[in-house]
Amino acid sequence: MKVLQTDQHNISQVPNVRRRVFAAFDAVIVKQMDCDLEIFKEVVLNELVTNAIRYGKGLIEVTIDVCEDAIRIGVSDEGEGFDPSIIKCENAFDGLGEHGRGFALINAIADTVRFIKTNGKFSVIAEKRTAT
Secondary structure, eight states, rough: EEEEEEEEGGGHHHHHHHHHHHHHHHHHHSSOOOHHHHHHHHHHHHHHHHHHHHOOOSOEEEEEEEEESEEEEEESSSSSOOOOGGOOOOSSSTTSSSSHHHHHHHHHHHEEEEEEEETTTEEEEEEEOOOO
16 A cells, blocks of 8 residues: 655655654554564664655655565655675674665564665565554
8 A cells, every 4th residue: 555655855855754654654554563563664664764864866765565464664756776695794783884774774674674666666565563
């Protein structure tokens, strides 16, 4: 489910866009979330939305898919993206400079993270399994 579209790329808009995304997320998620899912929501939405605003181009889309056994958060934009191999090392925090720490955090708390570049869009999709 698409919950937000914006073309804001001014870093000063991050708090406003984050508020809108969190409100949309809370409207979609009707069941009580455990602490792990709450952390997943906060970290993934904060990092992906901030990066899309700061580094992306064109239209930013945020999607949330709620399945019986998982929650998926996706953020896409029309930017060039980056090389995801920088965070796929054994210890994702080793050797990171100023960039990559947010994705390393996402990689550490999500069950799966996918990076997709198709049709002029770069997407990051993070998934967390829910307790059944």
